[in-house]
Amino acid sequence: MQERLVYLDHGATSPLREEVLEAMLPFLKERYGNPSSLHSPGRVIRQAVEEAREKTALALGAEPDEIFFTSGGTESNNIAIRGAARARRSKGHLITTSIEHHAVLDVCKGLAEDGFSVTYLPVDRYGLVSLEMVEKALRPDTFMISIMMANNEVGTIEPVAEIGALARERGVLFHTDAVQAVGQIPLDLRELKIDLLTLSAHKFNGPKGVGALYVRRGTPVAPLYDGGGQEKALRPGTENVPGIVGLARALELAVEELPEKTRHLLALRRRLIEGLLAMDDTVLNGHPTARLPGNVNVSFNYIEGEALLLGLDLEGIAASSGSACTAGSPEPSHVLLAMGLGHQLARGSLRLTLGRENSDACLDHLFSVLPPLVERLRKMSALYPGQS
């Protein structure tokens, strides 16, 4: 990308690992057959897809026949929620949170328009959903709870083990959007009571445009698309073979290296948070401990996040913000607002998400750039009470 790029936006997407590309390359070259074909070049590919399914299942503690490959996290979320709704004969009630990704939130809104009823649970100031709230929201016609495993903006890790146990006890389906969690925190589907789980390869150093949906055996989910019957007709269409192979390899590596990576990221995160909170009028968004190892989210009072991003970008630092001064949408991050942040702090947020290739040198550069930038922006802010 740039000469001297400090990429601190792994929550948006992450670089494809060399080992993963290597695993994909044969399927981008001589192994081009269609896995549905009967001939040997096709059967070789079918086998590769099934091996990828086994690897993926193994990494999650699932069975191969519970793994369905999709085109990404968005599609997995849509199939999980809308598909489960479609598999029902009657409308019903579902429970989610107010801090979900739009690929969950907007599916729920869509279902509400179709006659389902939806409860959007609030969160506390750390972004945590409470088990009690979930329990109180349950109704006789509740058929699904969809709560993310970890939030993409503030990194808060939700109590999905407890929520899953409750759901199972009450006979309610539990879906979790684990796009930000898979490959970042330990996760074992043999222990967790999860019926549907969403993951997306590009968040754990895999390729873009491929994801998976875990569907526990016996979970009723109707397909949203019709076609040639691939992925047991839950997600038809010629398989993205290189992508599927890449997903499996990336996940395998991520799970293998998780302890080591976690140590690395936690050390960087500690330094990052300490350095940021040492600056004036700065608050940490999200939970101090129940958070993704790679996630840091702070708000700088009196300044606007996108200006901050622009300033950082001009110095070769890539980050993101919950500010919304672009998409034409008038509101800043729905997550930060749901956590109770005022409009100004919500607009002054900065998300720094770390990845395996980040080092202390990255933070050195950040800390040489950020404090003077914040200072400069504050000085010219109409909201800054300090002297000009």
Next chain:
Amino acid sequence: MQERLVYLDHGATSPLREEVLEAMLPFLKERYGNPSSLHSPGRVIRQAVEEAREKTALALGAEPDEIFFTSGGTESNNIAIRGAARARRSKGHLITTSIEHHAVLDVCKGLAEDGFSVTYLPVDRYGLVSLEMVEKALRPDTFMISIMMANNEVGTIEPVAEIGALARERGVLFHTDAVQAVGQIPLDLRELKIDLLTLSAHKFNGPKGVGALYVRRGTPVAPLYDGGGQEKALRPGTENVPGIVGLARALELAVEELPEKTRHLLALRRRLIEGLLAMDDTVLNGHPTARLPGNVNVSFNYIEGEALLLGLDLEGIAASSGSACTAGSPEPSHVLLAMGLGHQLARGSLRLTLGRENSDACLDHLFSVLPPLVERLRKMSALYPGQS
């Protein structure tokens, strides 16, 4: 794949071209940003996606804002048909044919279950739909005609120019599944009256898992998935950037080389058809002239297609068949049956689909293997009237 592989199954999928992989590689390596990110590594990617959109538009005679990238032909068909149905306030009538791909046929069946009414037009013995039939099927509540540009099994090219003109005149949307046509026959959306067109990259030497939907400006199509708003919210989810770049490059090359490739394929096709029809009890399926340059489909009486495929495969020849003795579905090709073939001939079909890398040597090998194989299978067939 195999040492000596003669791949004659380009209708199923085609090898990724080296030039296409080359175009993709930067986006599988250092250009990993998320096109939705505001920072420069993200903006570089956004630009690549938009350039791919321009190239794709240019190759089709469309405008860039009419091109929507998807995960493949199946998804494009689903969005086109179901999306147009969803954009309506009331149910209505749609017209399609009995020889569509399942990704159209089964979507129509699904809509029929939802209360829409559907006419499945018959075809003649060549697989051709007649304009008169389309016209007669039109009803006051008809809102869409979906007819494929070229059939995937027999290669018959449908009169989409005339059908499109009729649809436009009657104020009815016209969708065409052009998965088998794009990159194989000339196609100009400035001349054709098409509102929605489906294409899939892996059929023209592009990557698997990426396709596009052309949506003429002003055509009402509602999204089927909710999420982060990508592709103007018609197909949300982080973009498959390498795939999109690959699609555009593959299409650019295919269109550029179309005259040359057509000449090459037509010469091979002529030799292939002549050689096959010189065999006893063999019939050509599909139209003699209105057919894709790379498609040959024949039926051998008295023998079963899958056995033929197996025999060819054992000699390193990859082909496909309209026989259905696998998927657990009891019926052979719905296309061949719709064309009036008897059950036996339908089960004895062999599809050979040519690609740019095929040569006369491939046909030499085929013709050394096929006649004795057919002879052998006939001799042991319970249906063969000849002497044993």
Next chain:
Amino acid sequence: MYNEKVIDHFTNPRNAGKMAEADIIGEAGSFKCGDTMKIYLKIEQGRISDVKFQTFGCGAAIASSSMLTEMVKGKTLEEAQRITNEDVALELGGLPPLKLHCSNLAADALRDAIRRYREKV
């Protein structure tokens, strides 16, 4: 997809073809996919002394037919009658689940022949 034994029986089927002087001919068809098999038996002193088959069907159907003819040669009618479609598939070393139904016609055709033979005799 197919194991080597299946491939071998497909490529070099045993006892394929018509039998001019069969004592009895049996037939079976798979309703599911339209496969058909004819089996020709020569019977001497209650034993199957020779056998031939003709099959219209996929690789699995042909291999199953061939396999069956090997299994029945020399057997008494009582022994032969006890052979099931599962036995044939097992003897072939297994078939892909989706293709199991293709092996069904072999034992069916044999039983049809034996039934006819008994009716005739």
Next chain:
Amino acid sequence: MYNEKVIDHFTNPRNAGKMAEADIIGEAGSFKCGDTMKIYLKIEQGRISDVKFQTFGCGAAIASSSMLTEMVKGKTLEEAQRITNEDVALELGGLPPLKLHCSNLAADALRDAIRRYREKV
């Protein structure tokens, strides 16, 4: 996303900060995204002799504020009043369509200041 002139005005904003002895202060906020701008004017003989701004907003908002201050310096109030938000965006060499609304507050704040000044005088 932004052209070089916008980046320059963002990185080296002209006339940024408070003005201790302003003759009048104007304010504007974007209802759409919550951006706010304050403009400080010094007015001598009907002309804007000095100007400063403070802006809470994104890069486009800051650059627009800076640009406006350069455009008004030395102008009469009548001349200054005629400057529109489009003029500011144009003078910057254009803004991305989605960010055009961010340039809206600059001219608004200026007009607010002029209106107040006229009410006061």
